[in-house]
Amino acid sequence: MTSRLALFRGDDRYQNLTAALDAIADDVDLRSVDQILVKPNFVSPDHPLCATHVDATRAALDWLRARTDAAIVIGEGAALRSTWDAFENYGYRSLPDEYPDVSLMNLNADEAVELTAFDWRLRPLRLKASRTVVQSPFRISVGPPKTHDTVLVTLSLKNMIMGGLVNRLSPPQGAPAGNGHLGGSSEGLIRLSRSRVTGAMKHVYEALPQRLRYNAPLERVKMYCWSHLGQSSKRAMHQSFPVMNLNLFTLAPYLYPHLAVIDGFEAMEGDGPTKGERVDWRIALASTDWLAADVTTARLMGFDLDEVGYLDYCAQAGYGITDPSAIEVVGNVLPAEVARRFKRHASSHLQRRWQSPAVSQHVQQALVTGG
Numbered sequence: 001m002t003s004r005l006a007l008f009r010g011d012d013r014y015q016n017l018t019a020a021l022d023a024i025a026d027d028v029d030l031r032s033v034d035q036i037l038v039k040p041n042f043v044s045p046d047h048p049l050c051a052t053h054v055d056a057t058r059a060a061l062d063w064l065r066a067r068t069d070a071a072i073v074i075g076e077g078a079a080l081r082s083t084w085d086a087f088e089n090y091g092y093r094s095l096p097d098e099y100p101d102v103s104l105m106n107l108n109a110d111e112a113v114e115l116t117a118f119d120w121r122l123r124p125l126r127l128k129a130s131r132t133v134v135q136s137p138f139r140i141s142v143g144p145p146k147t148h149d150t151v152l153v154t155l156s157l158k159n160m161i162m163g164g165l166v167n168r169l170s171p172p173q174g175a176p177a178g179n180g181h182l183g184g185s186s187e188g189l190i191r192l193s194r195s196r197v198t199g200a201m202k203h204v205y206e207a208l209p210q211r212l213r214y215n216a217p218l219e220r221v222k223m224y225c226w227s228h229l230g231q232s233s234k235r236a237m238h239q240s241f242p243v244m245n246l247n248l249f250t251l252a253p254y255l256y257p258h259l260a261v262i263d264g265f266e267a268m269e270g271d272g273p274t275k276g277e278r279v280d281w282r283i284a285l286a287s288t289d290w291l292a293a294d295v296t297t298a299r300l301m302g303f304d305l306d307e308v309g310y311l312d313y314c315a316q317a318g319y320g321i322t323d324p325s326a327i328e329v330v331g332n333v334l335p336a337e338v339a340r341r342f343k344r345h346a347s348s349h350l351q352r353r354w355q356s357p358a359v360s361q362h363v364q365q366a367l368v369t370g371g
Contacts, residue, residue, distance in 0.1 A: 003289035003321040005296055007331035009282055009338055013265040016284035017059035021261065023330045027288040028259060030068040030138065037136040038064075039257070041143030041159045042078045043273055045086035049266065050274045052143045054091040056263040060142050061099050069101070075132060077107035077163050079234050080274075107133060108167045115254055117247040120239040122358055125247075127233040133164035134254055141257035141290070145264050145281075145297050146272035147345050150244050152308050152352075153301060154273050155294040156260035161248055164255045165233040242356040245309030246363065252314055260293035261286050267301075269342040276345075283338050291320025292327050299324075302341035309354035313363050 006023035008016045030036070038060055040052030057074065064072060074095060078086050083106040087093050096102050112128035113135075119125040133139065141156035148154045154162075237247050264283040268276035283300075287293040291314055295305055305322055306312050315322040329335060345351065 001321065002326045002328050003287060003292040004328045004330060005285060005287040005289070005292050007296075007329050007333060007335060007338070008284050009331075009333040011282060013053060013263065013284075014055050014059045016265060016282070017056055017261065017263060017286070018063060020284040020286035020331065021060070021063045024286050024288065025067075028067075030064075030070065033068065033070050033138045035071045035073065035136065036064060036068070036138045036140065037133060038072055038074045038140045038142060039133070039160050039163055040074065040076050040092075041141075041154075041163065042076050042083065042086040042090065044080040045078060045082060045089050047274045048090065049268055049276070049278055050144075050146065050272070051086065051090050053263065053265070054095075056142050056261070056265075057092070057095070060140060060261055061095070061102065065099060070138075072099070072102045073105050073132060073136075074102065075105040075107045075110075075130070075163075077110075077130065077165070077167055077234075079162065079167060083108055105132060107163060110166070112166050115251060117237065117250050118239065118243055118362070120243055122243070122362060125236060125239070127236060127251075128166040128168075129233065129251075129255065130164050130166060133160070138259070139255075139257045140259045140261060142261045142263065144267055145262055145301060146268035147270060147276055147301075147342055147348075148273050148351075149271065149345050149347055150238060150241065150351060151248065151310055151354075152345070152348060153294075153298050153303055155297055156257050156262060156290050157252060157255075157294055157310070157314070158248060160257045161251050161255045162234055162237070165237065167234045168231040241351055241354045242309070242359040245313065245354045246359045248310035249313035249317070249363065250366070252310075252317075252319060256319070257290045259286070259288055260290040262293055262297050264297070267342070269301075269344075271345050277343065279340075279342065281338065281340075283333070289320045289327075291315065291322060295320075295322045296324075296327060296329075296335065300335060300339045302339070307352065316363070317367055 006020035008019045010016045042051045107130040110130040113131045115127050115129050117125045141160045143159040146154050262285040264281045267279040267281045269279050270276040
């Protein structure tokens with residue numbers, strides 16, 4: 001069994017992505033698909049390097065519109081502040097006017113369905129996910145490759161899962177861009193208060209010297225506080241380094257992308273996913289095997305499969321191809337020609353402690369039972 005992965009390098013972001021999608025077009029069957037979800041990666045509305053460039057999304061839209069008339073939802077649920085601010089700041093607001101039957105959706109305001117993951121004690125943890133994402137017949141992840149502060153790298157799977165989880169602390173759908181007011185209701189005021197508390201805690205934490213920030217006891221305290229503020233299933237995922245990797249693996253069958261599009265024209269290294277440094281990489285990857293795309297990109301960034309817990313678990317479960325000899329790379333450049341070692345996040349020494357006997361037992365049980 002093999003998977004095909006497109007890899008292109010060039011001086012034009014749009015052309016790189018279009019060429020990558022064209023190269024794997026025969027693998028994409030849209031004949032019975034009536035709605036497509038295109039999921040960019042925003043995280044924050046005011047850090048362009050951390051977000052999916054609008055031209056990357058345009059490349060995907062143009063490629064899709066040449067092949068299908070299906071409705072397309074561009075959906076995202078920002079982790080920090082307002083999704084609508086991000087749509088505005090990153091140039092997405094005009095896309096519904098430019099393309100037929102294309103709409104924007106704040107996934108944080110979508111009707112929710114319940115999924116089950118784990119808390120730090122490995123007890124069942126109920127999470128809310130966007131119904132649109134969970135039930136979408138065809139999900140496309142479009143985003144940049146970045147180093148990360150919890151799971152070393154964030155690529156197509158993590159983009160889809162974390163964006164698909166609901167954050168009710170953000171302003172609701174339809175909130176005016178830049179308006180932090182949540183409507184005056186008691187629920188809105190509670191959300192606003194929690195958002196302000198979270199922001200204050202974040203500023204205090206980031207003001208600490210790096211040698212104090214990135215130690216195991218403080219990381220445990222930070223994750224406990226972050227995951228217990230309520231109303232945000234994104235934050236609730238962050239139970240510990242081992243459990244975060246377990247939770248991504250656990251939710252993968254419900255939220256994986258059917259098509260992974262990785263825009264590496266500009267990537268991020270160091271203190272990602274928002275505060276890292278620019279990497280002028282000028283590559284694009286695409287595959288209908290999201291795991292092959294993520295693992296290959298991680299390897300190109302200098303990460304071995306067994307370093308990244310959630311990808312390693314997904315590989316054990318057989319969610320895709322990870323053996324380089326079984327991945328057919330098509331494009332205009334060889335992987336070895338674009339491989340480089342990305343600078344790690346300052347907390348990477350802690351993130352690598354994702355293995356634990358208790359979590360491994362859960363994973364092995366899931367592999368045996370198939371869920």
